Amino acid sequence: MTGDGLLVAVDSPVHRIPAQVKLVALFVFVLAVVSTPAAVFWAFGVYAGMLVAAVAVAKVPAPVVSRRLAVETPFIVFALLLPFVATGPQVSVLGLELSQSGVLGAWNVLAKGTLGVIAAILLSATTAPRELLAGLERLRLPATLVAILSFMVRYLSVVSDDLHRMRVARESRGYMGGRVGHLKAVAGGVGALFVRSFERGERVHLAMRSRGYTGRMPLLSVQGASRGQWMHGVAISVVAVVVAVAARMVSS
Amino acid sequence: MSGPAIQVERLVFAYPDGRQALFGVDFTVERGERVALLGPNGAGKTTLVLHLNGILGSVAGGTGSGRIQIGGTGLHREHLGEIRRKVGLVFQDPDDQLFMPTVRDDVAFGPANLGLRGAELDDRVHEALVQVGMQDHADLAPHHLSFGQRRRVAVATVLAMRPEVLVLDEPSSNLDPAARRELADILAGLDVTLLMITHDLPYALQLCERSLLMDDGRIVADGKTRDLLGDAELMRAHRLELPYGFNPHSVPGPER
Incomplete structure (x- = not known):
């Protein structure tokens, strides 16, 4: 477990x-x-x-x-x-x-x-x-949706780490805004985060194709x-x- | 099943935005050779290795020309699946390479795409994880592993496809010294042809007898790693520098 x-x-x-x-x-x-x-x-x-x-x-x-x-x-x-x-x-x-x-x-x-x-x-x-x-896969949820969810599970922590690093970088350079100020800064940073995540998505796709991905994810469940x-x-x-x-x- | 492991002839490539990355690359890697691909940032090293399994280049619909043969098989659209099995590409950031919920699923991804199922697939996954010493971590999620462990699993995901050529993009980057050494031990023990992009020149000397030096989209030098690293003028001309105090003539290399 x-x-x-x-x-x-x-x-x-x-x-x-x-x-x-x-x-x-x-x-x-x-x-x-x-x-x-x-x-x-x-x-x-x-x-x-x-x-x-x-x-x-x-x-x-x-x-x-x-x-x-x-x-x-x-x-x-x-x-x-x-x-x-x-x-x-x-x-x-x-x-x-x-x-x-x-x-x-x-x-x-x-x-x-x-x-x-x-x-x-x-x-x-x-x-x-x-x-x-x-x-979900066993319940015949479309494979594309399962794949999207599975990427979400995998990359949620990667993206939140990115977000955390951006916050640390802000504070290390003397940013003091309290909760509201941080929300503002995050709103600004979301664009950057989106671009980063999008680029990562492209690299992941390259890695998938390199290992023979042709549009069908292998099944997760066996029994x-x-x-x-x-x-x-x-x-x-x-x-x-x-x-x-x-x-x-x-x-x- | 004949011919050199990698044969690249007059490879030219430009990105869709018009920036030309490769200006006629020629080289051959024999079976069982271990070759380092050196060069400054922006030299076209990653672009070159993405050609080796047909991710970039004319076979993928890009602009370029030239000829690539892997183990005697020409890189054509109809052989793409076979080429991608033969050439195992390990990317620089393991978070890009490990995209499935658990280590086991991820290592199984490649062989499952090759059509393996059931016990055969499980055996293949186990074998690959044993090769990198990660068999006890099969059920963990990738983000619970240390960076060095993730790098090793990334190597396993490719080994599970039993490639003839293993291509690594900066395998030692971001590793602590112990993880760097552990990876070197693993790589040295593998019985495959190895092509390794690296900025870590001592690592190149430790693992690869031969090196290719690339700059501005061309191969500018090809020879024994020790000779290349010892050529101060060549090194300076292509923005390569040895670590402080490192003398390539005073350390043991992979030569037998």
Whole structure:
């Protein structure tokens, strides 16, 4: 196992499920969550319970999950604004007049968003980037897209190193701009970074052609997932679908 | 399967922007020879080696003329695949050469393009990694390796294609002394024809009995590395300098 990307390098039953199974499971799970009516609160409790169990089985530390939840922050801000800007019947909460539909809307965004993000965190924490690519390839994602993603995985660190070096070079020559100033400088440097990356792209292409590349990337994956692995991995999503259907029936 | 490893005759080339880089290059490298390609920056060394496997030049649709033969096979469009297998090119920046998610995938890229699959492919990858001593790092991502390790993996990616000619562009650049020596040990132990661009003149003397000196798109000298490096006038005329205190006549070379 490589300590790579967002992977939490431990061995667990979830880590061992083939990536393509996990990708399908995630997709179905998120669909189920999204199609659940917001007012059926118990359904979200069940989803959350299933995710907590999955995170525990995967041996992903809870602090890691909560730290990575930070990507959700912009949505939380938006969700918290909803009760104040939405119109319609008002309810009074702690002396504040809030829109009833706004509160429900905020809950809807918060609950579904958080569940989806946790599920995605679970996938990224249990699957190495390379496995993820191999999984997408098995799922018949067009080879060109897989190749683009694979180059992104490979060169993200190279480009961010470039960016880091440019920052060090700026500061070494006495640049003081604080956070905002740096953003400005980065915006200016993006052009240079683009040219550098473009030139690197050309050199990489030369290197590929030198080794006999004719337009088809070799396949990353060799074996598929067994029926048992599919059953195992998709079980959580099947339960989620059942919950979603039940919730729909209850609310209608 | 006959003829010299590399035969280049009257090679002329100009870049699409009109800048002429090669003005009639002629040289021959016999099988098993180790040859250093020396010369100042901008002499056309990299341009020349990019011709050897048909990346540049008339065969790739560029402007140029001349004749190139690799191991008796003429460089023509219909032989391009075979030529690219025979000539293994190691680029200067390993980050350009290593583009797959793991070391293993990257070393497998070339042989997979040759049509190898399954166990045969795995064997080939393992063999190449053993040759450069990197077999324990096969599952790592390239960016987790040190620079010297990446350079060695870059050599392995090419060795996996079992080339007849190994062409290296500044193999010792940016390496620390230990990594530089380790790479020299690896290169000295390989049983292939070697053509090596370098500014590292002691490295050329250590590994290559013969050297070609290139300047302004021409081969200006061709001879024993020791003689070339010892010719102060020639060296000065082409902006080449030995490191401080280095005497090419007082160190052992690869001569047997």
